[in-house]
Amino acid sequence: MTALANLTLMEVDALTDLDGGLNLTDGHARLDLTGEQAAIVARIPEMFETATRRAFPTIEEAAQSAFLGALGQRSAPVGTGRILSCYSSTLATDIVARALPDGATVAVLHPTFDNIADLFRTRGLKLVPLSEEALLDRDWPGPPVSAVVLTMPNNPTGLITPEGHLRSLAEHAARHGQTVILDASFRGQVRDAQYDTYAVLDAAGADWITIEDTGKLWPMHELKIGMLAYSERTTHPIERAFSESMLAASGVVLQLVEALAGDWVDGGYERARALIDLNRSTVREAIETVGLSLADPDSQISVARVALPEDGPDSSQLYDDMVARGVHVLPCAPFFWADPKSGLRSIRISLARPHEIVREAAVTLAEAYLARG
CATH class of the missing domain: 3.90.1150.10 (Aspartate Aminotransferase, domain 1)
Structure with missing residues (x-):
């Protein structure tokens, strides 16, 4: 190697x-x-026809509502325009990295998948590690850290940030003017990780960004969506960074996500x-x-x-x-x-x-x- x-x-x-x-x-x-997934895949020609007739925002909102609802995220800002559909969670992460101020200091969970740190470094951010032990001890970083990145559940350890710990971090971040960035790519696999993190973050008054991912759940050969959601409080230019990379996700793939989310709860x-x-x-x-x-x-x-x-x-x-x-x-x-x-x-x-x-x-x-x- x-x-x-x-x-x-x-x-x-x-x-x-x-x-x-x-x-x-x-x-x-x-x-x-x-068998259930195969029946959904067999409907893809129908989804192509629907994508030509139905307004994209309607297709997108239905997919976001179905997927996030299946994962218990009832307070996600569906229908507000603050959830952007990306080709992948990796692209969503890069968009976030570009939207953060150049040279900002960011605390990133350690260990976690290395491309998170790689993307942030490439975009000129300064990284400090936040260990899983510090997370469990609620030992949150102060200034100059301006954003804290958690992966929940964490990859590769599977650690789930308990609801009380996320609330503690969000309250800390609100006091110190920090942004909480949550990568929830594996959330759909684990019921214990499906408490409503959007409600927790909003109740604490925190600025937050969340990345969701459909790619870990279903064998769709990269037909997936990364959802990039952000708080009403944020001043980071996320829409601008998104527009530099994308026009829109596929209306066909969004319909596929909606249907598979229905099977997920059934x-x-x-x-x-x-x-x-x-x-x-x-x-x-x-x-x-x-x-x-x-x-x-x-x-x-x-x-x-x-x-x-x-x-x-x-x-x-x-x-x-x-x-x-x-x-x-x-x-x-x-x-x-x-x-x-x-x-x-x-x-x-x-x-x-x-x-x-x-x-x-x-x-x-x-x-x-x-x-x-």
């Missing part, structure tokens, strides 16, 4: 592996369609939850045979970190061994964007895959670890 590789480059390597290696890198749902969530739980148990059982364990046993999101002992191979070595065996997973050092060495002792495997693929990958991981020992 090259020392300069970021997580997305490793995901691209897995996606484009001409030898057909197993891809358990990205957190996207690379699954077979359920049993789709439970069907997905059962598979993720089964795959997590399968990984746990496979790695326990060689003395390994899950780093985050209580995590509910569709990825699992495997803890690696100090006296064994680190995650970069194991990553190389796994690729050589035809299986792509992610070493965790890049998630620890402010201190990569602290991530050498865990490796991440995606669970949003068919069960047999996860089982094979977990067995290969155990074999590769044992061979190194």
Whole structure:
């Protein structure tokens, strides 16, 4: 593994592996369609026709209402013009980074997916880490930090910011003139993360920006929407930054999101939850045979970190061994964007895959670890 590789480059390597290696890198749902989802996909020609006849704002508002409602976000500003539909949550993050003042100091959760830090740095922002321990202790940063970025649930650990902690941060931010930025890309996977964060943030009087994502829930091959919402209080030029990157999202994809959100509340969530739980148990059982364990046993999101002992191979070595065996997973050092060495002792495997693929990958991981020992 090259020392300069970021997580997305490793995901691209897995996606484009001409030898057909197993891809358990990205957190996207690379699954077979359920019967219910297949029936929705079969309606795409109808959605094309609707997109030519129906006003775009009507299509967009229906999708936002269905999706955010399915995730418990009843206070989201649907219909106000303060939710922008992007091609992806990554693009939404870049728009936010460009809207923040150049050179501003931003606290970013640590660890978390490295492209958040990369995008903010690229746009000229100064970053300081906010550890998960500090979050749980409600040890919030003061000035010169002007924005605090949380990922909830966090990737890769699965940590959910409790409602009381988010309220505490929002009240702190309101007192200090800070913006709370919430990346909720994995929210749809976990009921415990679906308390109404919009109500919490607004009640505290905080300036906030929230990024939602449909790409982690359904196997739609990148037909997804990132929703960028912002508070009535914000003075950041978000609409201007949006206009520099986009005209509009696809009305067809928005209809697809609306329909899939309907399935999500009609049993789709439970069907997905059962598979993720089964795959997590399968990984746990496979790695326990060689003395390994899950780093985050209580995590509910569709990825699992495997803890690696100090006296064994680190995650970069194991990553190389796994690729050589035809299986792509992610070493965790890049998630620890402010201190990569602290991530050498865990490796991440995606669970949003068919069960047999996860089982094979977990067995290969155990074999590769044992061979190194």
